[in-house]
Structures are given as C-alpha cells and as structure tokens.
Amino acid sequence: MKLSRHEVEAIAHLARLEISAEEVPVYVDNLSRIIDFVQQLERADTEGVTPMAHPLNMTQPLRDDVVTEPDQRALYQQNAQAVESGLYLVPRVIE
Amino acid sequence: MHGMTLAGIARALRAREFSSEELVRHLLARIERLDPELNAFITVTGDAALDAARAADAARTDGGGPLAGVPIAHKDIFCTAGVKTSCGSRMLDNFVSPYDATVVERLRDAGTIMLGKTNMDEFAMGSSNETSFYGPVRNPWDLGRVPGGSSGGSAAAVAARLVPAATGTDTGGSIRQPAALAGITGIKPTYGRVSRYGMIAFASSLDQAGVLTQTAEDAALLLTAMSGHDPRDSTSVDAPVPDYAAGLDATLEGLRIGVVEEFMDEGLDPANAAAIEAALRVLEGLGAVVRRVSLPSIGLSVPAYYVVAPAECSSNLSRFDGARFGYRAAQPRDLEDLYKRSRGEGFGAEVKRRIMTGTYVLSAGYYDAYYLKAQRVRQLIAADFRCAFEAVDIIVGPTSPTPAFELGAKVDDPVTMYLNDIYTIGVNLAGLPGLSAPCGFVDGLPVGLQIVGRAFEEGRILNVAHRFQQETDWHARAPGGAFA
Numbered sequence: 311m312k313l314s315r316h317e318v319e320a321i322a323h324l325a326r327l328e329i330s331a332e333e334v335p336v337y338v339d340n341l342s343r344i345i346d347f348v349q350q351l352e353r354a355d356t357e358g359v360t361p362m363a364h365p366l367n368m369t370q371p372l373r374d375d376v377v378t379e380p381d382q383r384a385l386y387q388q389n390a391q392a393v394e395s396g397l398y399l400v401p402r403v404i405e
Numbered sequence: 406m407h408g409m410t411l412a413g414i415a416r417a418l419r420a421r422e423f424s425s426e427e428l429v430r431h432l433l434a435r436i437e438r439l440d441p442e443l444n445a446f447i448t449v450t451g452d453a454a455l456d457a458a459r460a461a462d463a464a465r466t467d468g469g470g471p472l473a474g475v476p477i478a479h480k481d482i483f484c485t486a487g488v489k490t491s492c493g494s495r496m497l498d499n500f501v502s503p504y505d506a507t508v509v510e511r512l513r514d515a516g517t518i519m520l521g522k523t524n525m526d527e528f529a530m531g532s533s534n535e536t537s538f539y540g541p542v543r544n545p546w547d548l549g550r551v552p553g554g555s556s557g558g559s560a561a562a563v564a565a566r567l568v569p570a571a572t573g574t575d576t577g578g579s580i581r582q583p584a585a586l587a588g589i590t591g592i593k594p595t596y597g598r599v600s601r602y603g604m605i606a607f608a609s610s611l612d613q614a615g616v617l618t619q620t621a622e623d624a625a626l627l628l629t630a631m632s633g634h635d636p637r638d639s640t641s642v643d644a645p646v647p648d649y650a651a652g653l654d655a656t657l658e659g660l661r662i663g664v665v666e667e668f669m670d671e672g673l674d675p676a677n678a679a680a681i682e683a684a685l686r687v688l689e690g691l692g693a694v695v696r697r698v699s700l701p702s703i704g705l706s707v708p709a710y711y712v713v714a715p716a717e718c719s720s721n722l723s724r725f726d727g728a729r730f731g732y733r734a735a736q737p738r739d740l741e742d743l744y745k746r747s748r749g750e751g752f753g754a755e756v757k758r759r760i761m762t763g764t765y766v767l768s769a770g771y772y773d774a775y776y777l778k779a780q781r782v783r784q785l786i787a788a789d790f791r792c793a794f795e796a797v798d799i800i801v802g803p804t805s806p807t808p809a810f811e812l813g814a815k816v817d818d819p820v821t822m823y824l825n826d827i828y829t830i831g832v833n834l835a836g837l838p839g840l841s842a843p844c845g846f847v848d849g850l851p852v853g854l855q856i857v858g859r860a861f862e863e864g865r866i867l868n869v870a871h872r873f874q875q876e877t878d879w880h881a882r883a884p885g886g887a888f889a
Contacts, residue, residue: 313765317765318761321761321764321765321768322761323745324764324768325719325748325760325761325764326723326726326741326744326745326748327745327748327749327752327757327760327761328745328746328748328749328750329749329757336754337757337758337761340758340819341758341761341762341765343818343819343820344711344758344762344819344820345762345765347707347708347711347820347823348708348709348711348712348766348775348779349708350705350708351705351708351709351712351775351778351779351782352778354702354705354778354781354782354785356778356781356782356784356785359781359784359785360781360784361777361780361781361783361784362610362780362781362783362784362787363780364610364836365596365610365783365787365834365835365836366595366596366597366642366836366860368597368642370639371639371643373636373639382503385503386503386729386730388501388503389499389500389501389503389729389730389731390729390730391727391733392733398728398729400728400737400740400743401737401738401739401740401742401743402739403739403740
C-alpha cells in the first residue's frame, strides 16, 4: 500500500513532528514499505482470538491511596530550559 | 586483570589479589585508549568510579558482598542521578537525571561501581547501533562491522574487555542480538522480572532489563542482585527471586530441548546453522534430549512487533514536548511550533519513522485492522510457545540469522534491518526469558546460541548456558590486536 504525501503530512502533524519538504518523500517511501510489510498480519486466522492485554495475563495491582512522593520541583526543574516562579515557560497560548 | 570474568574479579577482590582502585584505574585507562575506536561509551564517570573504588577497598572485610568493588557499565537508557542520561538521543543530550533507576540502585547496593554509560541506538530503536545521536559503535571483532543493537555499546564494551559486564534492555532482541554479534553472553529475563523504574520507556508491553556479560555465571550473579518486585513499577512481578548462581551446576540429564523447525530453515546462514547444530551435540553429550518443535505462527512475529512496538513508542515518546525537559527548539513561534520543531529536530530518522508508524496504526479507522489484529496474532504466538513448552523444557536455536554485518549495509532499508530480529522478537511478544551465548565463529565473527525458557525459568536457562560454557571455550575468546 502506498501512502500519499498528504497522508504522511497528516500523520506527522498528529505526532507533532516537523518534517521538512525534502524529507516527506523519504517518509512516504519508508512508511509505505513498513505498512506493506505489517499487512502480512491479514493472512492470520484470528477468528475468536482475544487481543493480548498482558503477556503473562497479569492484572494491574493497586496501591494504597496515600502520598508517597516528596515535593522535588526545584530539583526536577533544573532540567527545564525556561522556568519562572516554579512554572515552566512556553510560548504564549492566548493572545 | 581486564580479561577476567565478573565472578573471577569478585573472587580476586575478596582474596585481595588486587584492589578495586587498581582495577578501576586499569579499566579507565583501557577505555581512554581503546574507546575512541569503538565509541562504546557516551559518558565515562571516572572520578566517581575511583571514589567508589577507594570506598569499597576501605570497607572491604573478609566476606564482603559478592559484588563489592566490581566495576560495571550501564546502558544510557537507565537514569543515573546527577549523570547525563541521553538514551542515545539529541532529545536528551542535555538531560541530567534527578534520580536513579531501580536497576542502578540495586546494583550499586550490591557493591558494583559504575564506570560509565554506554552508547545505544536512539531510544533503543535499532539493531545495529547506527541510529545513535552519538554515532555508531564499532564491533571489536571487526571495526568495519556493527556490534548489533540496541545495546551495542554495552556489547562492544564487554567484548573488548573494557568492563566485565554491562546492563542492557531488550524490547525485540536488543540484548541477545548484540550479545551474539559481539561474542558474549546476554540475558533478557521474563517480562516483569526486573523493575523498569527509571528505564526510559520504548514499548511498555515488551521492554525488559537484563545484562551482558562474558559468562552465564556472571549473568546469574547480576540478575540475582537486580531482579524482584519494585513498588515503583506496577508491572514488576511480586514473585521470589532465586539465587540464580546456586542452580548453575544442575545436571542436564534428561533435559528435553526443543529445536524450532521454523528457525532452522533457509533464512539461517548455513555456517551459522552448523554452529548451532554443533552446540546441540554438546548439550546432547551432557545428557539432554533434542527434539523438533513447531511454532506455526512465529513467522508473523516481526510484522506483529512492528505494529505493537511503534504504537506503544508513539504514545511513550509523546512526553518529549520541549516544554519541561530535554531538547527545545530555538525561538518557537507558538506552542505548536515548539512541540513540532523540538520533536522534529530532537529525534533522529528511525525514531520519527517509528513514531509515525505508530501514529498511523493507532489512528481512527486503522486501530482494529492493525493494533488489535497484532495483539490477536501475539496471542497465537504466545500459545505456540505454551504448546511447545508442554513437550520440551527449553528451546534452543539461533539468535541472529547472520554474524555481524558491515556498517551502513542495512541503514537504507528499515524492513531489512527489522528482519535481524526474526529469532528474538517472538520471545518478547510472549513475555518469555531468553539468553544468547557464544557458540562458534564464522569467518572470524562470533555466532550466538539462543536459549529460551518458560516464564520465570531464568534459572534453567542460565543452568543450560553455564553447563555449555563448561564444555566449550567460545565465551572465553576475546578480540585480539589492540584489544588483547
């Protein structure tokens, strides 16, 4: 199956990835080949098979609903590019 | 000293044949001299390692911990407090982890000393270590060839005897395939056996941490220290951890070994196949019984994986948004531009390919046809293994279809690259433990033997590998030349 240029651009937008105009044909080719490859799955007879939810059929445990994490905001924000008064700065969203 | 196994080093340190500081100095000097050729390390933590070695020497008393003062390296996917944790990506080139992964913490508590962080395919996505932002790692057996991936730095460092052991992670073969291509031992435990807290996520239903070592005995020592339940990882299994080293010498008399018909076909390099057959004869000589088994759906494991893993990666990697940590594009016009350019510039081509593949298969109208279909096929593959494990105790076969290939040979065709993991991926899809051990050479390049067990039977796998390594010396062969 050959994906269109428009489809690849739409996927990149959904994934919030900036792709240059020159890169688009490369991704059209690569992704089309990958999708072609995984379409082999169609030939498997999976009638009545439940999709796997966990490889060992285990369920998610629940812990007690108590606070376990201390406040380490200042430590974590050492990795941020732009912080003010403990808040992460991003470009203005509302004019 | 550098040729010694981890177990041998631990014994020598206890016997005070040399100090941890002497050993660490020697290995750091080797890294400084030889790693420019290999590119196995992203970060070397020499000063901290020497401090820790001196502390271990000062604290050493007869009967100290089994791994006290033993140097190791960590794949740069594990968070290390105060040390850069890049995951092989420009996205995290500026990231200094504020905390330690549980694996890092447990191995330090057991006495090990970190020499540094090893190179890897970007976000563990690759089979050749060529997708790293820090450049490819070279195979010490032939510098023109890849060491495998994604734990390629760990594999090359252990193979070149720069460090006796290193951690790794395995989502589709990323411990076993590089172990095979570099001529060392590597184990991926059962899904849930080892905590993933602080291990940067790629595909959460598949990822598992393990180790790359010279021998099965070394792997047993490390796995005993790093396994077990962790309340900080809800997928870690609350089951007792055996002393894996205690079971290494068990007899193989009567052990039923399954050879997967579908793995011994024309896709396998004939010289590789001969090495696998010879290994089976060795195991028969130890009393094991070999029979054929079939995994009828295994042929669909690579396509199923390349739906499930990209889907999960597209979700996991959405956290890298340029806002809170990691790479941020310069002068963003608006929030969407911040997201798109930070991600577009911060991620490399293979990571972007997988994020987009995952976004596509999860998008409206395609979810049932791809993701749910793949999860159904996964059920068939797991059922094949369950059925086979009623007739046999262990499955043995190839790890990789060919020995190490040349740098650049497969980078232009993603699907060809994906097929490197044809023998390893099914094991991840079924959540089972698997190990690769050296079993021969083809044209001077190592060949790996894969040993797969039932869930939580790592002990049996290590036992088989250990007995095999007592009968053979493939694991003791090391690259010559500058690396001798």
